[in-house]
Amino acid sequence: MIIYAKATTKLRSGAHIGTKTSVSSIMGKVMLAIAPATVFGLYCFGWSAIFLFIVTLVSALFFEACCLKLAGRPVKATLFDGSALLTAWLLAMTLPPFAPWWVGVVGSGFAIILGKQVYGGLGQNLFNPAMLARVALLISFPIELTTWANVSPLFFPHSPDIMESWRITFSGIVPDGMTGATTLGYIKTEFSQNRLLPDILKDYSAISNFFGWTRGSLGETSTLLLAGGGVWLMQQKIITWHIPVSLLATVFLLSSSFHLADSSHYVSPFLHLNSQAR
Amino acid sequence: MYVIYAIISLTSLGLVLGLLLGIASKYLKVESSPIVNELESLLPGSQCGQCGFAGCRPAAEALADGKAAPTLCPPGGSALVEQIALLLGVDVDLSTVSEPELLVARVSEDTCTGCTRCFKVCPTDAIVGAPKQIHAVVADACIACKKCVEVCPTECLQMHPAEVTLRNWRWEKPKLGFTVEADALC
């Protein structure tokens, strides 16, 4: 019978070589993939969007640093591994561009503290923190989260200038005439006035929706740029095709069946794919 | 105004449901079978007394009654603590438990007088030898209770760490946050 004994060794087993991929590189690639859509969105919605974006990111880093310090984990090493930054980036992309600054801060705080750190930190979260925060914001502050800005690109004559944008973001006052509804929201309100689809969609331009020249969240207006980023991520093997394709295919199938049944009340699947299904 | 109503209703719902759960846990509790026997089978059975009880069975009874902590048995190490904690369903802090150093008694043949006091006290008959002849410890049977070391008049019996051989060498658990420096010579 062998005696149960244990010895220690300094040497390490397992594969001695490995890929160069790291957590930071994965986060970096995802950020690179959503960067074009974000930059486009920031350009489309001007200074307010930029301020909101920066506030969200900075507050996320701040909350992450606080949580790491409280948990006794090394702050410097893990703060900039890209995970908090990416969470905040994703959250910011889903916020309306003229939302006040505190929406960004509360959202980041919720995402980082209650969506990630409370579960145990990186990798232990049950839900996607950014989406969790977005849902929490939507049900807590419905008005601020459904005020969609008009497309008012940077440096265009009728867009708010930097001082006005500062006031929009930091004092929460949105001047009239700068907001409106998104495509689907508009269609819904028009239905209540008993108009039919072909009539409502007279001014709808599929091309400008595809490129992103439309109202929506800060970073999710451009179908083209988002789809491009997704394809690049698949090529880099960061994500696989199964989930995105099945999601989009389901939207397509369901909306087609309704559209074919009653095309005056149900929009075509392509409009769906081009708008909120982004 | 609606917010006040919402807060009141959800809070009272929470309180009522919590109260119901508390009542259920007290009056609908399921009695489980005695776990003293299972606890006893987990313990090493060497009756060494390091836990402060008179033997492994009293220790098991104390554990079942909740009078002793799962960390009571030093020879068992952290593995035993976990198994006991799992069985009892309690939480345990493993940071205070140290791994036991596995010891085996060994007779130093130069100084053994053959007095036979040691094998009379060995609980597993691990010492072999005859009067006036050198005794030896059968390492496989030794449970490191140290009774023989106490009675030996010439102190020729000492505890030594159990030998690690190629057959029982094992890899260490990777430590979280460890770095490995250049670790070889040429």
Added chain:
Amino acid sequence: MLRNLFAKPRLRGGVHAEERKSATENSPVITHFPLPKKLYIPLQQHVGKPAEPMIKVGDTVLKGQLLAYSQGMISAPVHAPSSGLIIDVNDYPAPHPSALPIRTIVLETDGKDEWINIVQVDDPFALAPEEISFRVGAAGIVGLGGATFPTAVKLNMGRENQVQTLIINGAECEPYLTCDDRLMQERAAAIIDGVRIMLHGMGTASAVVAVEDNKSHAYSAMYTAALPYPQIEVIQIPTRYPMGWDRQLIRYVTGKEIPVGARSSELGVTIHNVGTAYAVHKAIRYGQPLVNRIVTVSGGAVALPMNVEVPLGTLINELFSFCNVNADKTARIIMGGPMMGDPLPHSALPVVKGTSGVLALTKDELRDKQEQPCIRCASCITVCPAGLRPLDMANNIRINQLDTAVDLGLKDCISCGCCSYICPSNIPLVQYFKYASGEVMARQQAQHKSEQTKKLMDARNARLDKIARLQAEEERERLAAKAERERRLAAEAVEAEQEVS
């Protein structure tokens, strides 16, 4: 075509590891390695019971002479790699990460390298199949791909199970290693001859030689050598670590999946390495036992990386000085490949039958950064060739839930290292699994020991009780006898009194 779309893929998991073979794959094998002064030959270089020495210190031996005979069913003998004097049979450090002692024969070479009188066989195919296995066993041949399972036992199993296909593993999927590649390029005819002998030894009809497609020269050499023999087919397989794993290879070549717990011979297939086939050729045709092997020496710290044929028992530091290894740049010495190989604490350890390569890697080539939290990216699950869930197992092991890890399939892990390779958080997954397997076994042994202890203590208590009982009985008898005597005395006294009166 639709059926192909839904057919199960023939490859599971695996990674495209960087090959890093360019340093050694194009130069021929060096055969003029200077004969070392001392050879350290461990008695266990194989799976199974160690061999038992039959020589003693002071004996003079010739090259190829039997030094230790095999013990039991699963074992292999050990032969002298060169001629010389036996100077020690004792414990020396083993080529193992712990460098713990192993019984070793130390041979001081006399420089003559004189072979023992070996008997050549003109026609191996006239020998009976059992004779072939016997000779292979007597030559000490074991699986030279690194598994070191005694080849004779495998041939016997193949013959008993009547396998239909012999697969010859020329995959060599580990990075850096090119010994099999060069062997195939330079000695293809000998390998094919060995394959034919093995086929005869098992009574199998056909063989398939599988060569990874990154070894095109080796493939053409083997293909040409096998042309005259239609029963031997040489095919190319995709380059993907771990193609050389026997279950992966069998699944790719035959489509059969060996279930857990079953052996491949039970499904009619058996695998041998090309190096083993070469050794069989030398043993049967020329009567030469296994005394040397080709070893790849490579790595960033090696100035002259090469494949070199060395006698078994050569110390690695001699090999390193021959290849000009820079000790300062060496961050780790690995025996084997970088994915599954064992790290060695120092280089004063011998080359053994299973040493396919020795690597001296620099810090840049290694992957030794700090472990970060698991981000549940599931790359490890995608690459696991055994279809396990490394991330779940490792997360359970980290919190000491070893039973859950075992339920998830810990025992089926082959430690191939694909998961550790791909993990972006640098988690040493394979070390977790190796630790956990060791810990589970240790706990089972501790449990076993507890039961044994109880039995011993019960036996002792029973013995003491019996002694006490016997003593008590004797005491009672003695008392009874004493009482009896007293009664008799009293009765006699009464009688005497009555007579007097």
